[in-house]
Amino acid sequence: MVRVRVAISGGSAVGATSALLFARSGWEVLLVEPETRRFVGDGGLPETAPRPGAPHAVHAHGLMSRARYELRHRLPDVYDDLLAHGGTEVTLDRLCPPALVDGGRDQDDDFTCLRSRRVLLDHTLGTAVRATREIVEIASRATGLEIDATGSVPRVTGVRVDGATERADLVIDAGGRRSPVSSWLARAGVEQPVQVDPGEVTYYSRHYRFERELRMNRGFADAHLFGSVHQFMFLGDSSTAMVALCTHDADPLLKRLRHPEACEAVLGANEDFAEWYAVLEPVSPVFALGSIDNRMRSLVRDGRPLVRGPAQVGDSLAMTNPTRGRGISMGLAAAGRLHDLAQEHTGDDLTHSYDAWQRDSLAPYYREASASDTTMTSALRASLHGTPVPPNAPDLELPHGHPVSADEVERAARLDPDLFRVVLRASMVLDDERRIASPEVVERVRRIGAPAAAPAPPPTRRLDDRAELVGLLADYA
Ligand SMILES: Cc1cc2nc3c(=O)[nH]c(=O)nc-3n(C[C@H](O)[C@H](O)[C@H](O)COP(=O)(O)OP(=O)(O)OC[C@H]3O[C@@H](n4cnc5c(N)ncnc54)[C@H](O)[C@@H]3O)c2cc1C
Incomplete structure (x- = not known):
């Protein structure tokens, strides 16, 4: 039974995933994407080719465990299709230091990650979209939002495409790092809070x-x-x-x-x-x-929704540079969470619950990735200008004043298979509960008491x- 209508602007990896999830839950879906046909080859494997709407899509992509987890659990047929076309699984024993490989644990399958070129991922999702009757695709660009500004809080009621207005109960912005949606909102007086961490x-x-x-x-x-x-x-x-x-x-x-x-x-x-x-x-x-900067936006300020009707997913919500290879994982996680919340919440409730998930679960992944990117930028800049190289940012975000440091946690994890799994869950975007920051982990890190490594001698490599x-x-x- 068709319930309500969702319009999605942007049909790349995260927009296509959103479209499939909503359509399979009985929503009527309109997907607006000018480059849909580019993903679909002539029957053979798609080849990587430039995409003006997503120029980063031709770059090297690693898909972390969370990306694979979301696909396998939410869209198992799409996942099987990826494997059938050459996608390859990498299991925990390949990710683990050899000394920690043991008989395995119940949840170890979560750690498996996927090898796939970005073009195969987009192609496979595009093929599934095209086979879904409940998704209407428009091969064009969205050119604006329909906004009702008569109430105390403006309401987005649809998107403009090809000179017409497509009405929708929920408008999802999946337009990626150059999505125009935030500037359309700004023009209507909706100034989103935005965190920018420059990348150079x-x-x-x-x-x-x-x-x-x-x-x-x-x-x-x-x-x-x-x-x-x-x-x-x-x-x-x-x-x-x-x-x-x-x-x-x-x-x-x-x-x-x-x-x-x-x-x-x-x-x-x-x-x-x-x-x-x-x-x-x-x-x-x-x-x-x-x-390319790292950037995270919100549609809530001081606990109040700034606008009703839209939601952002993927890079238009939180874009991170490849330093930690997290973009697709974070995007698919956001698409999945928005879908789940939208089955139970509407209006401001949906905005609040999605924003709470963003703050509690997505934001730490964003901050870790942008901190790594800032460190990489500073290290490359220092080398260029002959100034001292800054220390590495910690890989893991722990609360301020936490009794053990990220470095201590990581050192202990190299000696303990269970702790290794906890750290890997955080690195692979699987740890939304931040178990990494729990008292049990502190206790275990202290018990292991891994010694600090001796400083390595300066490398003498040609490319240095x-x-x-x-x-x-x-x-x-
Ligand atoms: C150099 C580089 C390397 C990366 N490597 C990795 C990696 O190793 N692992 C990883 O997980 N992530 C990586 N990322 C991040 C990853 O590429 C992004 O997180 C991911 O592409 C986000 O997907 P998306 O669907 O949100 O947006 P995009 O893939 O950017 O797609 C946005 C889509 O929106 C469409 N669009 C834009 N405007 C409109 C409009 N007005 N109307 C309709 N459609 C519109 C575009 O045509 C495009 O298809 C990398 C990023 C960069 C820059």
Whole structure:
């Protein structure tokens, strides 16, 4: 039975997931997305191609356990389809230090993460959307909101598309990091609280295929952090790999990485990556993207909804840079939570309950990710200007004055399989209850009392030497 109508602006990963969830719960769904057809190939596997509406979608993506958890539990057929088209599961024993691999625990399946190129994820969700009768798709851009400003609090009653107004009981903004919805609201006098944590990192991503899989040094990813360039690799579906080189936006030398040959010269000079490099065959150009901030918005100020009728999900709600690989996980978690709450709440109740979830559960993940991104930005900037490198931001947010530090928790976790699981739940966006901050964890960390590691000697690697980089990149102006 069709109940109420939801209009969704943006049909990428998070918008498409929202559309499927609401449609399957009996809502009438209107999905507005100009780029829908781009996800769908000609019957074969989709290939990564530039998308003006989501330029980051061509960049290296790792999908953390929460992304896989949400898909597998909420959209199991879509998840199976992803696996059928080459998506691969990575189980806990691949993520764990070898010494901690044991017989397993009941909830260990939650930790499994998924290898899939972003394009396969979007393609698979797009295929499911298209097969769903209750979703009406409009292949166009939303151009505005219909707002009734007669009451004490303005109410969004629909979206404008192709010169017409599409009425809706709930309007979901899934328009991503450049969504125009917040500026439309601002024009109507609705100024959302927004936290901005600037990022000054440029990402250069290239896609590869490989014939023989090797082990990655961080289980979920392969990472190498040099002074002026941080290198990450994620594996995708169907024996694909995605490598990202991260540099400071203002670094003139490393802008040369946009040339495929320059990118290869740097990867080839990374001694610790030599084995992997020997099995990689490039299959794409180099994609570059820079100057991307972390940003989180709210539709509530001082406990009062600023507007009735809209909700935001995905990057339009909380966008984080890839430093922690959390964007899709946070977006799918938000889509799932909004869907659940909307089955029981309407109007201000829905806004309040969703905002409470955002503050309690989503915001800590945002703050951790933006803190890591700020640290990475500062480290790359310090290398460029020859100033001291700042210490790492803690990976985990603990309450102010907490009796143990994030560093102590992480050190103890490397010695204890149960604690390792608690830390991994927080890192993989599975710990909405923040068990990581509980008294039981404090007690266990103290009992283990892991000693501090001796400071590592300064690395002597080719890519840490700026003069070496200058030589490597000399031919690529
Ligand atoms: C360089 C980089 C690397 C990243 N790596 C990772 C990673 O490793 N792991 C991870 O989990 N996350 C990663 N992320 C974050 C992740 O890409 C985002 O969190 C994710 O794309 C958010 O999905 P979304 O559906 O909210 O928005 P998007 O994917 O940005 O989609 C927004 C959609 O809205 C549409 N749209 C915009 N305006 C309108 C309009 N007016 N009307 C209709 N439609 C509209 C666009 O066409 C687009 O399709 C990375 C981000 C960057 C920048």
